[in-house]
Amino acid sequence: MVRFVSLSSGSNGNCYYIGNSESSIIIDFGIGARTVKKRLSGFGIDLDAVSLILVSHDHWDHIKSLGTYVERSHKPVYGTRELFQALEHHFSVSGRIRSERHILEKGQTTAVCGFSITPFEVPHDAVDTVGYHICSEGHRFTFMTDIGAPTDEAVYYASMADHLIVESNYDLQMLLNGPYTPELKARIRNGHGHLANDQTAVLLQRSWHSGLQDVFLCHLSEHNNTPALATASARQALDLVGGNGVRLVALPRQETSRLFEWD
Numbered sequence: 001m002v003r004f005v006s007l008s009s010g011s012n013g014n015c016y017y018i019g020n021s022e023s024s025i026i027i028d029f030g031i032g033a034r035t036v037k038k039r040l041s042g043f044g045i046d047l048d049a050v051s052l053i054l055v056s057h058d059h060w061d062h063i064k065s066l067g068t069y070v071e072r073s074h075k076p077v078y079g080t081r082e083l084f085q086a087l088e089h090h091f092s093v094s095g096r097i098r099s100e101r102h103i104l105e106k107g108q109t110t111a112v113c114g115f116s117i118t119p120f121e122v123p124h125d126a127v128d129t130v131g132y133h134i135c136s137e138g139h140r141f142t143f144m145t146d147i148g149a150p151t152d153e154a155v156y157y158a159s160m161a162d163h164l165i166v167e168s169n170y171d172l173q174m175l176l177n178g179p180y181t182p183e184l185k186a187r188i189r190n191g192h193g194h195l196a197n198d199q200t201a202v203l204l205q206r207s208w209h210s211g212l213q214d215v216f217l218c219h220l221s222e223h224n225n226t227p228a229l230a231t232a233s234a235r236q237a238l239d240l241v242g243g244n245g246v247r248l249v250a251l252p253r254q255e256t257s258r259l260f261e262w263d
Contacts, residue, residue: 002019006251008030009257011061012061028145032064036065059126074100118157121153122151122153123149125192140160142158156207163262167194197229220250
């Protein structure tokens with residue numbers, strides 16, 4: 001059995017769990033360890049039994065508690081060489097994970113703890129931001145939590161997923177008419193910021209295949225999007241290409257999602 005739960009998904013913090021029958025992974029550690037422990041325990045999952053941590057990039061909402069947790073737990077941390085170099089200069093992580101680092105190469109698959117893990121490049125304004133394609137027990141997951149554009153590489157890895165976790169950050173009209181400064185609006189839209197609902201729709205249409213079972217929309221903006229807008233856009237896109245049977249879920253921003261399980 002493979003299980004997935006989002007523990008937090010948004011600019012206030014990001015943290016996701018995926019487990020198989022023997023081991024488990026945390027992807028990003030952007031909320032407090034005590035919160036992660038409490039939320040996992042609600043599903044009968046012990047944080048201390050987690051096998052390893054994957055890191056997507058060095059923005060605060062993805063690494064807030066990484067250093068303090070790894071320093072205490074000595075859990076192995078996987079990421080790219082460039083990312084680890086950046087983390088050495090980040091005040092919350094520097095010096096705390098050196099002995100636990102494991103280098104991943106983009107485009108190369110690493111087998112660990114019953115998982116096959118392949119990082120791949122996505123456009124985002126951080127150091128060496130990656131998505132992850134993860135396979136375990138016959139299930140294929142693709143994670144793209146912060147991505148500025150639906151690139152060919154993103155489409156390629158999304159097209160191999162049974163279960164796709166992908167950003168749908170903002171509704172364009174809400175962003176343009178919203179309270180953000182012109183500079184921040186431009187940063188979000190510049191191709192290395194975040195993915196708009198209509199861009200996510202394009203990615204879904206380009207990557208849809210008959211094996212796709214689930215789409216989980218993540219990192220929705222608090223001010224520039226709503227779950228209803230994000231899911232409506234994605235639903236329309238999927239239906240147009242024959243994906244009406246795909247389960248579509250907007251992950252909550254600051255709360256835990258339900259636990260999803262597959263045999």
